[in-house]
Amino acid sequence: MITQDFIDLESEFGANNYKPLDVVLCRGEGLWVWDVEGKRYLDCLSSYSAINQGHCHPRILQAMIEQAKKLTLVSRAFRNDQLGPFYEEICKLTHSHSVLPMNSGAEAVETAIKAIRKWGYTEKRVPEGKAEIIVCDNNFHGRTLTIVGFSTEKQYKEGFGPFTPGFISIPFGDSAALEKAITPNTVGFLVEPIQGEGGVIVPPEGYLKSIREICDQNNVLLVIDEIQTGLGRTGKLFAEEHEGIQSDLTLVGKALSGGFYPISAVLSNKEVLAVFNPGDHGSTFGGNPLGCAIAREALRVLVEEDMIGNSATMGEYLMAQLKEIDSPHIKEVRGKGLLIGIELKQEAGGARRFCEVLQKEGILCKETHQHILRLAPPLLIQKENIDWALERIERVLTSS
Numbered sequence: 001m002i003t004q005d006f007i008d009l010e011s012e013f014g015a016n017n018y019k020p021l022d023v024v025l026c027r028g029e030g031l032w033v034w035d036v037e038g039k040r041y042l043d044c045l046s047s048y049s050a051i052n053q054g055h056c057h058p059r060i061l062q063a064m065i066e067q068a069k070k071l072t073l074v075s076r077a078f079r080n081d082q083l084g085p086f087y088e089e090i091c092k093l094t095h096s097h098s099v100l101p102m103n104s105g106a107e108a109v110e111t112a113i114k115a116i117r118k119w120g121y122t123e124k125r126v127p128e129g130k131a132e133i134i135v136c137d138n139n140f141h142g143r144t145l146t147i148v149g150f151s152t153e154k155q156y157k158e159g160f161g162p163f164t165p166g167f168i169s170i171p172f173g174d175s176a177a178l179e180k181a182i183t184p185n186t187v188g189f190l191v192e193p194i195q196g197e198g199g200v201i202v203p204p205e206g207y208l209k210s211i212r213e214i215c216d217q218n219n220v221l222l223v224i225d226e227i228q229t230g231l232g233r234t235g236k237l238f239a240e241e242h243e244g245i246q247s248d249l250t251l252v253g254k255a256l257s258g259g260f261y262p263i264s265a266v267l268s269n270k271e272v273l274a275v276f277n278p279g280d281h282g283s284t285f286g287g288n289p290l291g292c293a294i295a296r297e298a299l300r301v302l303v304e305e306d307m308i309g310n311s312a313t314m315g316e317y318l319m320a321q322l323k324e325i326d327s328p329h330i331k332e333v334r335g336k337g338l339l340i341g342i343e344l345k346q347e348a349g350g351a352r353r354f355c356e357v358l359q360k361e362g363i364l365c366k367e368t369h370q371h372i373l374r375l376a377p378p379l380l381i382q383k384e385n386i387d388w389a390l391e392r393i394e395r396v397l398t399s400s
């Protein structure tokens with residue numbers, strides 16, 4: 001079968017909820033992926049930052065195989081010998097008090113919403129049914145009904161209502177708006193430290209510090225969604241560290257397994273997770289031994305192979321070089337670490353066509369919103385790989 005055969009099969013039998021680039025991949029190793037015709041590409045999307053450790057990392061693969069031979073799933077009806085060690089290791093690494101494991105990112109977000117609502121009723125004493133949660137315009141927290149209900153992106157919600165009430169949206173990066181939106185019934189503020197899907201939007205310097213203070217002053221829980229920005233992507237373990245703050249709840253997913261397996265978690269710095277009693281919440285696969293073993297090794301790899309430090313230095317280099325590109329199409333280059341957005345001017349005709357030309361040049365990336373090219377390679381990228389990519393990116397952005 002060649003590329004077109006696979007594409008035809010997908011469109012004959014699949015739901016049409018994605019518009020991928022027409023490249024059919026069949027193998028990955030580190031920074032690189034190969035298509036069914038044998039062509040090699042540099043992965044500059046990293047599966048939306050789920051592949052921070054690179055494709056098919058040999059150590060994570062080994063951990064997965066070893067555990068898969070022993071025990072994969074017992075459900076939480078019984079205990080397993082991977083769960084406790086996973087809890088201890090992730091809490092120590094992230095300076096958290098407790099953790100609740102789930103599977104997808106959206107489930108971690110849903111879990112956090114349940115936790116802060118219950119905290120609001122039992123600890124803050126908000127009247128029953130009145131809890132309010134503040135979110136930001138242009139947010140992306142996943143695709144479940146509750147989550148799309150508080151999205152400000154028209155397409156995410158059109159045709160899917162009615163939605164869960166209790167959410168208020170304010171402008172991102174505006175701490176005065178947060179202060180104004182808080183009422184006695186506000187239980188939490190859910191925010192991304194950098195809006196990834198929203199177009200790599202970096203808030204003004206001091207924003208995280210200031211929302212931390214506002215939340216403290218008003219007894220409002222700060223929930224930071226680090227599903228995309230966390231685990232080294234921005235050059236720190238968590239993006240919140242750039243301003244030296246700690247959330248009350250931090251959400252992780254994506255790279256928590258290095259791309260081998262869906263695993264997410266809610267990390268708690270206050271005892272918010274203590275509001276859950278047996279039976280309040282759960283998941284058949286959440287906290288299963290296979291997922292835990294994979295996540296343990298994925299975290300060790302990030303730290304032991306200094307991928308976080310590399311993300312900081314290589315990110316700085318890539319960003320500086322991109323800013324040097326003299327292209328009539330570029331409006332702005334921004335980001336942190338290896339999460340970089342190149343915003344193109346309206347007249348450039350959209351980012352998609354540049355992604356298609358970059359694909360021909362051997363680089364895979366994806367537009368986010370209409371005019372933004374996101375570059376987020378695996379965190380093991382080296383200077384020579386960046387130089388190789390820059391030559392092509394410059395050619396495409398200056399000649400097309």
Ligand SMILES: *Cc1c(COP(=O)(O)O)cnc(C)c1O
Pocket residue numbers: 048104105106107109140141142143192196197225226227228229253254
């Ligand atoms: C990807 C993402 C999610 C959702 O994760 P899924 O695993 O796709 O459900 C939530 N929040 C942010 C910031 C994300 O980037």
